[in-house]
Amino acid sequence: MAEFLGIEAEIPFAPAAGAINGPNVDSIIEHTRQVLRSPLTFSRWASATYKGGEGNEPKYGRAYYHNPLTEQTVNSLGLPSVSIDTMEQIYPDLEKEAEDRGKVIIPGVSAAAGDDPMHVLPEMAERLVAAGAKRIEVNYSCPNKIVEGGGREPILSHDLETMMEVDEEVIKRVGTDIWVVRKIAPLVGEKRELISLTAQYFAKAAGKIALSFNTIGGQSILTEYGELALHVPNNLGGLSGPATRLVGRDMLAAFRSLLPESVQIDSALGVYSGKEVFTRVDEMGANISSGVTVFLAK
Numbered sequence: 001m002a003e004f005l006g007i008e009a010e011i012p013f014a015p016a017a018g019a020i021n022g023p024n025v026d027s028i029i030e031h032t033r034q035v036l037r038s039p040l041t042f043s044r045w046a047s048a049t050y051k052g053g054e055g056n057e058p059k060y061g062r063a064y065y066h067n068p069l070t071e072q073t074v075n076s077l078g079l080p081s082v083s084i085d086t087m088e089q090i091y092p093d094l095e096k097e098a099e100d101r102g103k104v105i106i107p108g109v110s111a112a113a114g115d116d117p118m119h120v121l122p123e124m125a126e127r128l129v130a131a132g133a134k135r136i137e138v139n140y141s142c143p144n145k146i147v148e149g150g151g152r153e154p155i156l157s158h159d160l161e162t163m164m165e166v167d168e169e170v171i172k173r174v175g176t177d178i179w180v181v182r183k184i185a186p187l188v189g190e191k192r193e194l195i196s197l198t199a200q201y202f203a204k205a206a207g208k209i210a211l212s213f214n215t216i217g218g219q220s221i222l223t224e225y226g227e228l229a230l231h232v233p234n235n236l237g238g239l240s241g242p243a244t245r246l247v248g249r250d251m252l253a254a255f256r257s258l259l260p261e262s263v264q265i266d267s268a269l270g271v272y273s274g275k276e277v278f279t280r281v282d283e284m285g286a287n288i289s290s291g292v293t294v295f296l297a298k
Helices: 026-037 086-101 119-132 159-174 189-204 242-258 274-283
Strands: 002-004 008-009 011-017 040-050 064-067 072-075 105-111 135-139 177-185 208-212 216-219 237-240 264-267 288-291
Touching: 011 040, 026 040, 026 086, 040 086, 040 135, 040 237, 040 288, 072 105, 072 135, 072 242, 086 119, 105 119, 105 177, 119 135, 119 159, 135 159, 159 177, 189 242, 237 242, 242 264, 242 274, 274 288
Parallel strands: 011 288, 040 105, 105 135, 135 177, 177 208, 208 264, 264 288
Antiparallel strands: 002 008, 064 072, 072 237, 216 237
C-alpha cells in the first residue's frame, strides 16, 4: 500500500505525466477513462499549455523513438497539448467521474516555447484549482521547446532563482492546501551541483509538496539501424526508457536523503517493470512510481 498526495493506493504506480496528453480532447478523455477503469488509483492529464498546440511532430516529422537494442527511448514531442481554456472546461466532468470511482486525476500545466513562465504557470494553476482540482502538477522541466533556428529554450528548473520565484507565485495563487507536484529536470553532469540547493528550497517551501523527474534533456541517439532517431533539429530529445533506470534511482536516492518525509516523490525515470516499481517504492522510499510502459503481474 502506497500513500501519495494524501491518497492510499494499493498499486504504487501511475501513468507518467506525459503519457496522457496531446491536442486531441477525445483521445485524452478516452485514455483517462481507461486508466480510471483500471486497478490504478491515479491518472494524469499533462500538460495543458496556455494556448495549446500540435507540438514538434507536424513541423519536423518523427519526434519519438524507442531503440529496443539499447533500451533507450527519446522524444522531442514539444508539448502537444490542449489550451488551458479547454482543460478547465473539460476537467470538472472527468474529476467527477474519477471521484465516483474513488480515483484521482492529476492535471498538469506547462509553459510552451516563448511563454513567460511567471505569467502563464501561476495563472493556469489557479484556474485548474478554480475548476475543482485538489492536486495539480506544474512542469518546470520540459527540455524539448524548440525556438527559431533549432535551439532549445533553457530548462526552468536549472535556473533556481527564477524557478523559485515562479513556484512561490504558484503557491500564492493556489494556496497551501493544494498538493502541487513539481516536475523538475534530472540534475546530471555539471547540474549535479544544483541538487543540494534545489532540495533546500523544497524542504522549506510552503504548501503540500511533491517532486517528479522529467527525461534527461539534450540527448542524441541512433536507431537500431544506425540512423538518427529523431527528425527534429540536431536529433536532440529527452532520454528515458529502461537505459535510464540508474539515473532515475540516483535522483530518487539523492533527493530522498535530503528532503523531509513530508515532501513526497514520484519516481518515474527508467521505470519499466513491476520489479523496478518495487525497487523504487519498497526499497528506496519513493511514494509512488510512474511510467509509460504497461506491464502486468502474473
